[in-house]
Amino acid sequence: MKPLFWLLILILLIFHQDYWQWDRSGLLFGFVPYSLAYHMGVSIVTALFWVGTVKFFWPKDELLDLKTGADA
Amino acid sequence: MTELVIIVSYLCLLLGLGLFARRFFRGTSSDYMLASHSIGSFFLLMSLFGTTMTAFALVGSTGVSYKFGVGIYGKLASAAGIMHSLCFFMIGIPLWKIGRKNGFRTQIQYFRARFDNNLLGFLLFPLLVGFVITYLLVGVVAAGAVINQVTQGAFTASGWFAGSGHGVPKQIGSGVICMVVLTYVFFGGMRGTAWANALQTMFFLVLGMVTFVTIANSMGGGDSLLDNLRTVTASVPEAKLNMSGMKWSVYLSYLLIPLSVGMFPHVFQHWLTAKSVNSFKLPIVLHPILVMAVFAPCVMIGVWASSPLSGLPAGTGTNDVLAIMVSNHTTSLLGGLLTAGILAAIMSSLDSQFLCLGTMFTEDIVRSIKPETSDENLVGFARMFVFAIVTLTFVLSLVLPRSVFELGIWSFTGFTGLFPIVVAAVYWRRVTAWGAIASVAVTASIWIVLFARSDFGKNKGYTFPEEAVSLGLFDIPVMNPIATVTFASALTLIVVSLITPRVNAAVLHRFFPVRKADPLG
Numbered sequence: 001m002k003p004l005f006w007l008l009i010l011i012l013l014i015f016h017q018d019y020w021q022w023d024r025s026g027l028l029f030g031f032v033p034y035s036l037a038y039h040m041g042v043s044i045v046t047a048l049f050w051v052g053t054v055k056f057f058w059p060k061d062e063l064l065d066l067k068t069g070a071d072a
Numbered sequence: 073m074t075e076l077v078i079i080v081s082y083l084c085l086l087l088g089l090g091l092f093a094r095r096f097f098r099g100t101s102s103d104y105m106l107a108s109h110s111i112g113s114f115f116l117l118m119s120l121f122g123t124t125m126t127a128f129a130l131v132g133s134t135g136v137s138y139k140f141g142v143g144i145y146g147k148l149a150s151a152a153g154i155m156h157s158l159c160f161f162m163i164g165i166p167l168w169k170i171g172r173k174n175g176f177r178t179q180i181q182y183f184r185a186r187f188d189n190n191l192l193g194f195l196l197f198p199l200l201v202g203f204v205i206t207y208l209l210v211g212v213v214a215a216g217a218v219i220n221q222v223t224q225g226a227f228t229a230s231g232w233f234a235g236s237g238h239g240v241p242k243q244i245g246s247g248v249i250c251m252v253v254l255t256y257v258f259f260g261g262m263r264g265t266a267w268a269n270a271l272q273t274m275f276f277l278v279l280g281m282v283t284f285v286t287i288a289n290s291m292g293g294g295d296s297l298l299d300n301l302r303t304v305t306a307s308v309p310e311a312k313l314n315m316s317g318m319k320w321s322v323y324l325s326y327l328l329i330p331l332s333v334g335m336f337p338h339v340f341q342h343w344l345t346a347k348s349v350n351s352f353k354l355p356i357v358l359h360p361i362l363v364m365a366v367f368a369p370c371v372m373i374g375v376w377a378s379s380p381l382s383g384l385p386a387g388t389g390t391n392d393v394l395a396i397m398v399s400n401h402t403t404s405l406l407g408g409l410l411t412a413g414i415l416a417a418i419m420s421s422l423d424s425q426f427l428c429l430g431t432m433f434t435e436d437i438v439r440s441i442k443p444e445t446s447d448e449n450l451v452g453f454a455r456m457f458v459f460a461i462v463t464l465t466f467v468l469s470l471v472l473p474r475s476v477f478e479l480g481i482w483s484f485t486g487f488t489g490l491f492p493i494v495v496a497a498v499y500w501r502r503v504t505a506w507g508a509i510a511s512v513a514v515t516a517s518i519w520i521v522l523f524a525r526s527d528f529g530k531n532k533g534y535t536f537p538e539e540a541v542s543l544g545l546f547d548i549p550v551m552n553p554i555a556t557v558t559f560a561s562a563l564t565l566i567v568v569s570l571i572t573p574r575v576n577a578a579v580l581h582r583f584f585p586v587r588k589a590d591p592l593g
Contacts, residue, residue, distance in 0.1 A: 025310055047153065
């Protein structure tokens with residue numbers, strides 16, 4: 001699982017470095033600049049990645065949870 | 073005057089919250105500094121987010137997007153979504169575990185124990201305090217600028233403060249904010265800080281959206297919000313709506329900026345307040361979305377400010393853009409509330425920084441020299457040190473009135489320079505105390521030299537190398553100085569560690585007992 005985690009981080013970082021479209025103009029919905037919309041998309045995909053991390057990569061070592069159980 | 077009344081009322085509310093939190097104070101230094109490790113998911117999310125979203129995010133990003141366009145979002149916000157959560161996950165969780173098991177309260181306690189070396193702590197202390205002071209300046213300078221802009225004209229009738237546009241002078245605004253935060257931190261400690269952070273974070277998130285909509289409707293002038301958004305954005309110069317003006321090498325080097333959270337002493341302290349490892353889930357997942365919720369409206373307001381519809385006077389300073397937009401395009405009542413929201417964001421960072429400075433002084437200096445100091449005296453020492461540092465910061469804000477954005481970047485550069493040390497401490501058994509000491513010395517030296525070369529932040533957009541350097545086979549392009557500082561720090565750490573004796577096996581066993589600290593392990 002560990003290589004997959006780092007591979008996904010690398011992909012996110014590659015998409016973040018979007019030099020190929022920096023001169024692209026245009027407005028989404030008529031008011032959101034394309035560059036801003038793209039990077040807001042990166043933020044949303046990043047959040048989804050972290051949802052997956054919490055679900056699939058969360059530490060299984062019970063020692064990590066000194067106070068076992070859910071938060072009050 | 074309405075704005076001033078609302079701002080004063082909000083500050084009184086915060087003072088009340090601090091006094092209320094005092095009723096829950098258990099009288100121990102652990103409770104004062106770490107809220108007795110009682111902070112669950114929601115409050116940890118609000119604390120971490122409120123702490124990392126500062127005046128830099130609101131006032132700084134609005135000002136910079138006004139000058140340079142929307143590219144600042146990619147440079148900082150979407151990068152922060154990836155890197156901040158990565159730091160919480162890869163550094164925060166292992167350090168929480170180690171901190172809880174060993175009873176650490178500060179980073180320096182951890183480093184001293186991990187490297188079995190006291191000198192490292194004495195070297196790190198002034199450096200971390202210096203970087204935190206640079207960060208504090210961001211909030212103190214921004215608070216004064218915002219209060220002054222929004223209250224301009226409030227004292228016209230009395231004739232007071234003519235030199236400050238008959239508004240509250242910047243110095244007084246900065247001073248009042250410092251005193252309010254000091255008071256609720258003194259009374260409420262970490263619990264009061266966490267509660268105030270939660271309240272303030274929700275406050276500025278909601279008011280950020282209200283500001284966005286209100287300014288769009290005011291500038292657009294029509295009945296439909298969507299039409300107003302389109303009208304306003306169409307009036308912005310095209311160069312501000314894409315990222316074509318940026319240098320790729322500078323943009324790439326900005327990826328290192330968000331790694332600074334891994335070495336923020338106040339974030340370390342918030343990590344340790346967590347009730348359990350599960351408390352980290354919500355902050356890790358929601359951080360990128362909350363960063364987006366703050367940055368995106370600020371960036372849009374910033375680029376709208378460059379439109380002729382904004383009414384911004386020519387030559388407006390970057391620190392003043394957000395406050396002038398709020399002042400020009402909202403009613404007095406809403407303007408007061410929105411200003412309180414901006415101040416909320418500023419104060420939700422200042423409080424954590426104040427508290428962590430006090431904790432560092434008592435734990436890393438006082439206890440290190442006089443271990444038998446009583447709990448009551450420790451809290452007293454913490455308060456005295458914080459008061460002294462805040463006074464120093466306030467004086468510095470008077471003599472170094474720099475751009476909020478530039479000050480923030482320099483502070484982050486220093487913290488990121490130290491980031492290789494914490495990564496190596498958690499994951500690399502071979503790292504040595506001398507490696508860490510050399511790395512601290514190199515980071516401090518290069519940071520000071522480059523900060524001085526940038527005229528202490530006055531030279532905006534300073535790069536190092538200052539011009540591209542050709543090495544025959546390839547060129548070293550211009551980059552943010554953070555790349556040089558971090559590379560030199562990491563290289564020194566690795567080389568010196570490999571040529572100096574290993575850390576004692578018993579010490580290693582304490583930090584790498586059976587399994588590696590790697591949360592993915």
